[in-house]
Amino acid sequence: MISIKDLNFHYKGSQDAGLHDFSIEINSGEAVLLCGASGCGKTTILRLINGLIPHYYKGELSGSVTVNGKDIQNCELYDLASVVGTVFQNPRSQFFSVDTDGEITFGNENLGIEPKEIIRRKDEVVSELELEPLLGKSLFELSGGEKQKIACASVSALMPEIMLLDEPSSNLDWKAIDELKKVIEYWKGKGKTIVISEHRLWYVKDIVDRVIFMKNGRIEHEWNREQFGKLTSQELSELGLRPTSVEEKYIEEFGKGIFSEDKSSDNNSIQRYENGISLKDMYFTYDIPKYFFRKKKLNAADSAQYTLAIPELDLPRGKVIGLIGKNGAGKTTFLRCICGLEKDCTLKITSDGETVSGKKIVKKCYMVMQDVNHQLFTDSVRAEVMLSMDEENREKADKLISDLGLYGYEDTHPMALSGGQKQRVAIASALAADSEILLFDEPTSGLDRAHMTAVAEMLSALAKDNRVIIVSTHDPELISLCCDYTLCIEKGRLKYLRKCQ
Amino acid sequence: MRKLELDPRTKLFMIFAISLIVMVNAYTPLQMVIRIIVTAIPILLMTLEGKYAAAIRFAVLYAAAFILQNYYLSAGSSGLLSALITGYCGIVAQFMPAMITAWYAIRTTKINDFMSAMQKMHVPDGVSISLAVVMRFFPTIKEEYESINDAMRMRGISMGGGKVTKMIEYRLIPVMFSCVNIGDELSAAAVTRGLGAPIKRTSANEIKLRAIDYTTMVVFAVSTVLFMAAKNIG
Amino acid sequence: MKENKLKAKDFITIGIFTALVFVVEFAYMMLGFIHPYVILSYAAAIPVLCAIPMMLFYTKIEKFGMLTIMSVLIAIIMFVTGMGWIGAPLIIAVGVIADLIAKKGGYKSFKSTVISHGVFSIWVGANYIPLVVTADDYRKDMVDAGFSDDYCNILFKAVNGKTIALILLCCFIFGVIGAFVGKAVVRKHFEKAGIA
Numbered sequence: 005m006i007s008i009k010d011l012n013f014h015y016k017g018s019q020d021a022g023l024h025d026f027s028i029e030i031n032s033g034e035a036v037l038l039c040g041a042s043g044c045g046k047t048t049i050l051r052l053i054n055g056l057i058p059h060y061y062k063g064e065l066s067g068s069v070t071v072n073g074k075d076i077q078n079c080e081l082y083d084l085a086s087v088v089g090t091v092f093q094n095p096r097s098q099f100f101s102v103d104t105d106g107e108i109t110f111g112n113e114n115l116g117i118e119p120k121e122i123i124r125r126k127d128e129v130v131s132e133l134e135l136e137p138l139l140g141k142s143l144f145e146l147s148g149g150e151k152q153k154i155a156c157a158s159v160s161a162l163m164p165e166i167m168l169l170d171e172p173s174s175n176l177d178w179k180a181i182d183e184l185k186k187v188i189e190y191w192k193g194k195g196k197t198i199v200i201s202e203h204r205l206w207y208v209k210d211i212v213d214r215v216i217f218m219k220n221g222r223i224e225h226e227w228n229r230e231q232f233g234k235l236t237s238q239e240l241s242e243l244g245l246r247p248t249s250v251e252e253k254y255i256e257e258f259g260k261g262i263f264s265e266d267k268s269s270d271n272n273s274i275q276r277y278e279n280g281i282s283l284k285d286m287y288f289t290y291d292i293p294k295y296f297f298r299k300k301k302l303n304a305a306d307s308a309q310y311t312l313a314i315p316e317l318d319l320p321r322g323k324v325i326g327l328i329g330k331n332g333a334g335k336t337t338f339l340r341c342i343c344g345l346e347k348d349c350t351l352k353i354t355s356d357g358e359t360v361s362g363k364k365i366v367k368k369c370y371m372v373m374q375d376v377n378h379q380l381f382t383d384s385v386r387a388e389v390m391l392s393m394d395e396e397n398r399e400k401a402d403k404l405i406s407d408l409g410l411y412g413y414e415d416t417h418p419m420a421l422s423g424g425q426k427q428r429v430a431i432a433s434a435l436a437a438d439s440e441i442l443l444f445d446e447p448t449s450g451l452d453r454a455h456m457t458a459v460a461e462m463l464s465a466l467a468k469d470n471r472v473i474i475v476s477t478h479d480p481e482l483i484s485l486c487c488d489y490t491l492c493i494e495k496g497r498l499k500y501l502r503k504c505q
Numbered sequence: 506m507r508k509l510e511l512d513p514r515t516k517l518f519m520i521f522a523i524s525l526i527v528m529v530n531a532y533t534p535l536q537m538v539i540r541i542i543v544t545a546i547p548i549l550l551m552t553l554e555g556k557y558a559a560a561i562r563f564a565v566l567y568a569a570a571f572i573l574q575n576y577y578l579s580a581g582s583s584g585l586l587s588a589l590i591t592g593y594c595g596i597v598a599q600f601m602p603a604m605i606t607a608w609y610a611i612r613t614t615k616i617n618d619f620m621s622a623m624q625k626m627h628v629p630d631g632v633s634i635s636l637a638v639v640m641r642f643f644p645t646i647k648e649e650y651e652s653i654n655d656a657m658r659m660r661g662i663s664m665g666g667g668k669v670t671k672m673i674e675y676r677l678i679p680v681m682f683s684c685v686n687i688g689d690e691l692s693a694a695a696v697t698r699g700l701g702a703p704i705k706r707t708s709a710n711e712i713k714l715r716a717i718d719y720t721t722m723v724v725f726a727v728s729t730v731l732f733m734a735a736k737n738i739g
Numbered sequence: 740m741k742e743n744k745l746k747a748k749d750f751i752t753i754g755i756f757t758a759l760v761f762v763v764e765f766a767y768m769m770l771g772f773i774h775p776y777v778i779l780s781y782a783a784a785i786p787v788l789c790a791i792p793m794m795l796f797y798t799k800i801e802k803f804g805m806l807t808i809m810s811v812l813i814a815i816i817m818f819v820t821g822m823g824w825i826g827a828p829l830i831i832a833v834g835v836i837a838d839l840i841a842k843k844g845g846y847k848s849f850k851s852t853v854i855s856h857g858v859f860s861i862w863v864g865a866n867y868i869p870l871v872v873t874a875d876d877y878r879k880d881m882v883d884a885g886f887s888d889d890y891c892n893i894l895f896k897a898v899n900g901k902t903i904a905l906i907l908l909c910c911f912i913f914g915v916i917g918a919f920v921g922k923a924v925v926r927k928h929f930e931k932a933g934i935a
Contacts, residue, residue, distance in 0.1 A: 054697050055697070056693055056696070056697065059696075060692070060693055060696060060748070080702075081696045081697065081699075081701070082696075082699045082700075082701060082702030082703075082704070084697070085697060085698055085699030085702070086699070088697070089697070089698075090694070090697045092690065092693070092694050094690055096645075096687065097686070097687040097690035097691050097694070098690060098691065098694035099641075099691075099694075100637070100638075100641065100691065100694070100695050100698075100700070101616055101617065101637075101641065102615075102616050102640060102641055102644065103615055103616070103617075105615075105617075105709075106615060106616060106617040106709075109617070109709040110695075110698060110700075111698035111699050112707075112709070113617070113706050113707050113708055113709060114698060114699035114700050114701075114702055114704075114706060115699045115702055115704060116702070116704035116705050116706060116707050117707060118707065119707055119708065119709055119710075119711055122707065122709040123709055126709065142644075144644045144645075144648065155694075158698065159698070162698065162699070340655075343659055344658075344659075345655050345658060345659065366658065366659060366661060367661070369659075370659060370660075371659060373652065373655075373656065375652065375683075377679065377682060377683055377686070378649070378652040378653045378655075378656050378679060378683070379653075379656035379659070379660070380679065381656075381657070381662065381674075381675045381678070381679060383927050383928055383931060391660065391662060392660055417928065417931040417932040417933075418932075419682055419928070419932035419934070420931065420932040420933050433660070437660065517819070520818065520819060521818075521824065524818070524824060607819055607820050610819060611819065611820075631745055631750055631804070631808055632808055632811055632812065632815075634747070634750040634751075634754070635750045635751075635753040635754040635757065635808055635809075635812055636754070636812055636815060637754070638750065638751050638753070638754020638755060638758070639754045639757050639758045639761070639812060639816070641754070642754060642755055642758035642759075643758055643762070646758060646759065646762050673788070674924070677763070677791055677792075678924070678928050680759070681759065681791070681792060681795060681929075682928075682929075682932070682934075684755050684758075684759060685755070685795070685934060687755075688751055688752060688755045691751060692747065692748040692751045692752075695747060695751065696747050696748065700747040701746055701747030701748075701750075
């Protein structure tokens with residue numbers, strides 16, 4: 005089905021991230037997993053198969069790629085559209101339409117398929133992937149998982165023989181990953197050829213027939229499913245791969261906490277921590293009850309209807325707290341309220357005997373956002389850090405920058421850095437602002453093992469300075485690596501805050 | 506079950522007619538009546554499409570502005586505040602019909618339908634594809650801007666340290682970075698699904714001019730002609 | 740690039756930047772609701788502000804047609820958002836001319852980019868055309884609306900059939916100035932970050 009022979013490629017204007025003498029044969033109906041550290045060439049292979057290389061991304065190419073008997077280099081991309089379908093990493097950026105229906109039919113319309121046939125295909129995909137509840141909606145209202153499902157449907161509607169998935173789970177929580185897994189299983193059942201590039205191995209390990217481990221643009225190892233399943237976590241970690249089983253442990257250990265409907269919470273017994281930071285009267289709702297002109301002030305009495313209602317909570321200092329909960333449980337709202345981004349939230353924060361509320365909360369907290377690009381404003385790393393200071397202090401800024409391993413990048417534009425480096429620039433500006441509470445929203449989405457471990461170490465180090473670190477995450481590996489406490493939220497209510505085992 | 510949906514071409518015609526009408530002041534009672542009719546039709550259509558809240562909002566706003574302008578003003582009011590109020594009412598009453606129609610057209614038209622309408626009007630694919638991207642990017646820009654705005658508030662730089670240039674820079678530059686990045690990924694995703702094929706695009710939802718479309722167009726055409734004629738008749 | 744035909748990627752680029760330009764323009768237009776004096780500054784401020792996305796757009800242009808399509812899109816958006824269609828032919832005309840000028844410089848020469856952007860900016864002036872065509876009515880409206888006679892005199896002295904040419908010239912000049920501002924911003928951020 006897919007045959008790559010003696011392939012050499014490197015991107016225009018870049019030295020690394022290429023392929024060297026790469027050859028592979030993939031049979032019809034086979035499911036192959038590509039794994040390896042970021043930059044090992046996984047994505048490049050997918051781009052070769054779907055024709056984005058050489059038709060969209062330019063570079064030096066030698067060797068041959070044949071897909072379904074067609075030589076990719078002499079094909080046009082639109083000829084490949086009905087042969088190869090690709091689901092990309094970022095749910096936000098891969099949809100073209102504004103509404104779900106239009107997105108599913110988009111590919112077929114481009115290829116000039118008869119309207120009746122388009123409708124037939126759409127109906128088939130919708131019923132097979134159980135998408136009825138999502139039809140007729142705006143894509144902008146959907147969650148990341150739902151968007152990714154629509155992306156799968158849109159590709160599926162073209163009825164290609166080959167399905168490529170490029171780190172499709174990066175931005176998903178594990179419930180959504182489960183749905184994604186079902187979609188892949190469905191494709192497999194239909195006899196499609198599937199190639200998945202992925203860091204998270206647990207959900208694909210039972211679907212794939214073959215696993216290919218890559219390093220620096222070459223194949224290093226190859227296993228079949230049984231062999232791969234037998235690898236110990238020790239062996240995996242030596243290869244720099246994420247574990248294949250921790251997620252199940254997580255489902256057992258945390259899953260009970262998050263997903264059981266058991267009503268008992270530790271809410272009543274607030275634990276006090278020595279020198280902790282206490283949050284009080286955290287009430288917030290998105291639909292604020294209104295009088296004619298002014299908004300009704302939020303209070304404890306009405307809290308039953310609020311999106312978020314946590315009367316009291318004490319947070320330990322010097323520890324990393326993992327914030328967990330279902331999608332839509334209010335994790336993001338919780339973080340936004342602590343940051344002071346929701347003006348109507350009645351939160352009061354007490355630390356060192358001093359209580360702040362309202363606008364002053366902003367000064368105490370700093371959030372490193374999931375998409376860190378949104379919080380970088382200036383044209384150099386140094387300027388970015390100094391922007392956070394009340395009084396610009398160049399030496400202090402440079403020290404922070406080198407402390408975070410960005411020495412030598414002081415004058416670089418933050419947008420020219422890698423994702424992990426950008427994250428560290430954001431952290432440096434948080435430290436420059438002397439924030440006591442640091443919040444992280446999904447800091448490890450889409451990271452390979454090495455980068456995830458680096459983030460975990462950094463979080464632990466940051467906590468040592470007597471700060472409160474809260475990490476919202478779906479990533480159980482991150483929790484097991486660095487979290488001292490887990491804070492679980494359900495339906496906007498505190499479920500528990502307890503020490504990790 | 507199909508709701509009462511007008512063909513996008515009809516909506517374009519409505520906008521065309523109404524932008525003629527709002528450019529001329531209404532003097533005679535006939536003109537006033539025509540104005541009210543052409544304003545009422547899109548509001549009515551909105552309710553038929555289930556946009557009740559918007560319909561009521563527009564209706565109330567327009568009625569308030571209209572009444573204030575026509576009665577409050579003629580009562581011989583004076584004073585700066587009332588002058589200002591009636592002033593804004595005047596502008597609202599004048600241009601509101603166009604705004605309402607535009608809002609109606611934009612909110613109730615699916616991009617796919619719009620694209621096939623453009624195709625039927627023999628607009629080149631390049632223009633309609635670009636236009637679809639514009640439509641898709643308005644909400645994206647809004648989302649990105651909101652996140653960026655949050656980040657600015659968190660760092661206390663919303664005011665750009667008092668400098669107007671910084672205020673603009675901190676807002677515009679990150680939005681542009683985000684849009685360019687999203688655009689690159691979007692292009693890749695779109696071309697793998699056949700965008701740009703030199704084939705005549707089809708549309709799952711075939712649009713057709715129906716009786717209701719012709720009726721609406723005739724009503725608007727007649728209104729426009731009468732409106733213009735009424736001015737000349739006096 | 741060997742082929743001169745526009746590809747899907749180019750259409751997406753056009754769409755993105757048209758959206759950006761329109762949002763910038765619209766944000767500034769909204770200020771006009773705060774105070775009508777702001778309307779007078781449209782011809783100067785909008786070309787300069789829009790130059791920032793436009794100059795980034797220019798770095799992505801390689802083929803003829805991108806500026807033309809953008810002007811068509813602007814004309815359509817102006818029409819659909821109820822801002823009239825009288826200016827549409829002018830918008831498209833300046834789009835084509837700007838495209839030709841930039842093409843002469845091979846879409847790389849800074850000098851032709853500057854002039855091209857100046858010409859392209861004339862579209863902003865198209866906003867004033869309905870004002871001129873309906874000047875009498877509009878003026879009466881504004882007097883009714885409680886704006887002082889003086890102000891209206893100033894505004895309509897500034898905006899009438901004779902001075903529309905001046906307004907368009909003003910757009911051109913500020914478009915040229917904007918090109919330099921925009922280029923500076925592109926250098927400061929986008930070239931430094933390696934995406935332009």
